[in-house]
Amino acid sequence: MKNVAKARLLVTRFPYKSRFGGEELHTITLMNEFDKKGCEAFFMGSCPILLKEFRNAGFSARRAWLAKPPVTKVWLLLFTLMSPILFFLAGWYLWRARMKWKVNVLYSLSFGEKLLMTPWARLFGMKILWLEHARIGNWFYKNPWRRIYSMWSRWAKVVVTSNAMVKYLEPYVRNVTAISCPVIVDRVSSLPANLDKKDDKFLIGTVARLTVDKGVDKIVRLVHSKPDTRLVIVGEGPLLGDIKKLADEDRVTIIPSLPREQLMALYKSLDLFILGSMEMDPFGMVAAEAMYFGAPVLMTNVCGISEDLENGREAIIVDKKYSSMDKALKKLMRHDETRGEIAARGQAFVKKQYRLSEAIAKFEALI
Template sequence: MEIRNLRMEEKKLRIAFLLPSVISRGPVIFTHYLLMGLKERVKNVEIFYFKGRVEYDMGVKCTKISCYKAWDFSDFDIIHSTMGVPDIYASLFSKKTIWVTSMHSYNDKALKMEKSRFKAWIILFFWEKALAKAKNVIVSSKQMQDYYENYIGHKNYKVIPYGIIEHEYKDINKEDTKKLDEFKKKGYTIIGSVGLLNKRKGFHQIIKLLQVEKDCAAVIIGEGPELGSLCKLADEMGVTDRVFFPGYRDESYNYYQYMDIYAHVSYSEGFGLALLEAMSKRKPVICSQLDIYKDYFDENDVAYFEAGNILSLKTAYNKIIRKLEVYSEASYRLYEKFFSLANMTNEHIRYYFDVLNKEL
């Protein structure tokens, strides 16, 4: 479709997004960014969710619905679902509206690290049944497409990297500022990381790095079931005075102004939004060597390490500390090339019309 005709037609587009809940989690934040790009260009975007109350400002109308009852989506051209319950719901109740789903992680790896074996099996069983019915699947990398082709078969796949906006820094609260300023005054290199505190995110590796690298401190932003274990590990390693857990923070990117290095240390990941925010802020990046990132950056762009190998993490830290400026510029170059909001929005709109043209 020509650009001019696409611009005319997109003004008529109506999209319903299905989310499990409206909280500050990676897939929800991704959806928020996408909505920011879409809402000025399409006729209508709305969110429908199943659990809890709205805890994250999405900037559009949010409606809570029951996962056991069909909702009338006839006013929408597309239902775009994200995560397990929305995918299962869409597979059952989207008969009259075209369904698109976005996959944000490698399902089996993520769930097996976050849930009990039995609970993970139950979720995966029903989720796989739902995805078997899906025709239109968005993923963030070619490696993830390969994974899902083996998992649920051939679909109308589209690879679209995440996109974010560049935020202006704002002040953080006084208590947190005081703590981070103390690290700076002591001459520490501050390593930062953001995410849900669970085993899959691998934050314990940062604490173990502090034990062998005495010139650095860490700020790990987030909340979750592993907080107690991480605090205990810090005490055992004798680094309690060099690691700071502020908890969950809205607009956590404001803390990046205090970070010298961003560490993305996950064992498995769909795509790290906090990582992309760090790149947009020109932060040098240490990154676990996951297949999902191979399409976008190499060892000249980030300091890779093998997840679970502290010696490898130490090597990556020493590599990046010698070339902070080089890796800083590499981060921003990657952001501009692959991860802008405009690029993500344009690619989604084109895909929506591709789906509509095929199915109508």
């Protein structure tokens, strides 16, 4: 759409689970920027996080139900059984949004509504954007609905968050393009008292959901093997109990979450940030944020952002073996000058390549 001010976007999200994270921050930030350019945005879905964020930002938002996406065995069965009803319900929702809000662009975030709403959006003459923030895994590769997804993709422009993600999706979809997540910076406040650096120990940080694929247990083991280190973990999840049992509470601090302004302050205080993903991570926004605030970063090569970086220049990139991470950490701890150089180059790279204005311009070209 040549004039973005004419665009009226309907953002949809009917997720399996909801929590405030990178996808939600990315979505509401983009919509706020589009709003400044005269583009109107609306939300429809079952995601309580985005319903709240859209309403707080002054956008029209409507709660709707369209089942959970077919990404587990139970919901694959239920979704398939209900699919005829869900398909017509999706058409009804979209038609009402067209009539009430005059929307002309469908901005789909979840797997389910991409399957159900895309043909209707095509019929109604709408432009269609599919946003893919989720890790591509067996839920997708072994999903019988993948063939329908692939068929409908010819009518959509599929946007992924990293160049690495393109390679995972290209065999299955058409019109896929990468628009890297911009680094969205908040003001920096002071750290909580329990996080103030009170000693000269090497301070390592990680921000991740506590699940098997994030490799936080390996980071804890790395810290335990080096007496002069401390670790701050920001995150929660099903492995919280296991991580607490594993961690030495005198050297490992676990915080479920931090306000973003305090998270920014944490990045600035670190001697090293580690993103230890064990499975494909679509981007790795927390690594980009840490780099923006001048922390040297050690990451595994399954992080999407790693494809944009040069190992040893903007970050240290290793395979996901414990021994590889251990070797890299030892080297970084010994060489302060190397860490400083990597931090400076990483910061410069992120500030240049992951600007919000650049992401907005790329989205404008699509809508």
